[in-house]
Amino acid sequence: MKAQIITIGDEILIGQTIDTNSAWMGTRLNEMGYLVDKITTISDDREAIETHVKWALGSCNLLILTGGLGPTRDDITKVTLCELFGGKLIRNQEVEERIVSFFTKLNRPVLEVNRMQADLPSNCTMLPNLLGTAPGMLWEIDGTTVVSMPGVPYEMKKIFSDQLVPYLQSNKTSEIIVRHKNLLTVGIGESSLAEEIKDIEDDIYNSGFRLAYLPNPGSVKLRISYNGKENPESVEQRLNQFAKRIATRVAQYYVGEGEKAITKLIGKQLVAHQLTVGVVESCSGGYIAHQFTKEEGCSQYFKGGMVVYSNELKEKLIGVDAHAIKEFGAVSESVAEQLAEKGRIKLGVDYCIATTGVAGPTGGTNEKPVGLVYTSVSGPQGTRVFKNNYGGTRNRIVERASIGLLNELLKMLQSDIA
Structure with missing residues (x-):
């Protein structure tokens, strides 16, 4: 299954804010068996949002958008998606009550622009935001699951983990599996490492797997990947075999397995x-x-x-x-x-x-x-x-x-x- 991510915000494009959301979601989606084949950052612009969403529909199984759901005039994602998908904004009483409670606890007045965040497209599924005021939204459009979530990282992660993951797991139909195994080496350069394990790398590719080199200062991470329909147990077994061969070959540089630092x-x-x-x-x-x-x-x-x-x-x-x-x-x-x-x-x-x-x-x-x-x-x-x-x-x-x-x-x- 293919997934695409669109991050919305001028602050990302001008370098004022770093997009950490996409990296986090990409990791989680890969763990769930999704192949993320495109990540795009666009401005807070109605035409840009419409254009990129239309391009994505039909080319992926899952499209996730983050950003542009705040209460200010430049936050136009919700209105744009509502019009694009043929809905109309209707105030959601449950969300409004949560917003009022949110500001009351902070001893702050509830402005109308805050209440307007409870206006949701009539044809979407609401994804509750328990850490903020802007809920997530989900549509099923022509075979693509479209999800819009806040750009605030901790709010996005909460909605993703508590709301979106259970939904995707209960609606998963593809037989494609995606598996990764990460190995960390220290003290050997990327080129030297590739030379040391070139025969193992040939075997990896000839078996339908892939190997990626991810260099950092002083270290190189190796990622062995599989994307296909083979038996998951067989895939895990071969991933472990390849990992063991590499660890043995470069034992003096090998640190360990997994994403851990x-x-x-x-x-x-x-x-x-x-x-x-x-x-x-x-x-x-x-x-x-x-x-x-x-x-x-x-x-x-x-x-x-x-x-x-x-x-x-x-x-x-x-x-x-x-x-x-x-x-x-x-x-x-x-x-x-x-x-x-x-x-x-x-x-x-x-x-x-x-x-x-x-x-x-x-x-x-x-x-x-x-x-x-x-x-x-x-x-x-x-x-x-x-x-x-x-x-x-x-x-x-x-x-x-x-x-x-x-x-x-x-x-x-x-x-x-x-």
């Missing part, structure tokens, strides 16, 4: 063995701490960290030997080692990771060029220091160094636990 995999290991981690960051400036705190439940294993950018704070807060900084420099193996070892004690954690380097674009020398980064991991079994030279922009150097360090932490964890 490397910090999620680390957290899972730490929680399972009641261990904790902390960070001491210089050149990464808090980036690694942020990667940990993005994960739900991180308080179970992540105690915190310090950003010690200046030499003064490296000495005062962590206890780095001033003589080491004077003799070897802040960007050195000795300082990196002390940051992790002494940071582990200061933070009272089982494992501590640290960074110190020259992220650029200035500050480099012939001896210590931009991109030189020392990272370190300290745990119950000892400390390891890593020296790398990364290319690219300041942000890219920080990202690559951080992902590489997290991978080394994961390796140490797995080794210690084993």
Whole structure:
């Protein structure tokens, strides 16, 4: 089954707002067996909405629109779709009561423009919005399910999960299945990885499956996909076989399976063995701490960290030997080692990771060029220091160094636990 997504909003087109809704919906729809073959962003314009909806009708089984359902004059999606599908706006008492209750709880007046959000097309199915004032709407038009939802992410996700998913599951008729398996590798480039597994990739394509390379700074995600009518159990079995062959072939770079970030995999290991981690960051400036705190439940294993950018704070807060900084420099193996070892004690954690380097674009020398980064991991079994030279922009150097360090932490964890 094919699905298309249309996001509506001038704020997206001018870069004021980033469209995260489409990525989220694309993931959910693929999990449900839909193949998303087009995502389009258009302006808050009646002609644009009509044109793109007409193009989509008949070419997909499911069309989802987000945005343009607010109470202001520029929000024209509802009126446009109502006219396009031959309905008329009728006030829905249930929705109006919910809107009045919503504003009453906030101790705010209910304006007529707010009540007008309860005016719904007569020929649509209303999808309740329990987190906002604009409900979703659903039509069945010439074999295409058309859905319009608010552009506010948390409202859209609630309607999608609670209202749309059950509807689609109860009306699903296609025998096409879509399956994916994601593998994460760290420390090997896209081209080198492709060369390592080219025979496996040939087998994947010859079996009716597909392989995609999704590179990020410091890591490459592989996605093995299937879209067809084969037996689901057989498809899962072959996906697992291909994944196992790749994991074995590139074992030294292989991190794990699934959509999970490397910090999620680390957290899972730490929680399972009641261990904790902390960070001491210089050149990464808090980036690694942020990667940990993005994960739900991180308080179970992540105690915190310090950003010690200046030499003064490296000495005062962590206890780095001033003589080491004077003799070897802040960007050195000795300082990196002390940051992790002494940071582990200061933070009272089982494992501590640290960074110190020259992220650029200035500050480099012939001896210590931009991109030189020392990272370190300290745990119950000892400390390891890593020296790398990364290319690219300041942000890219920080990202690559951080992902590489997290991978080394994961390796140490797995080794210690084993």
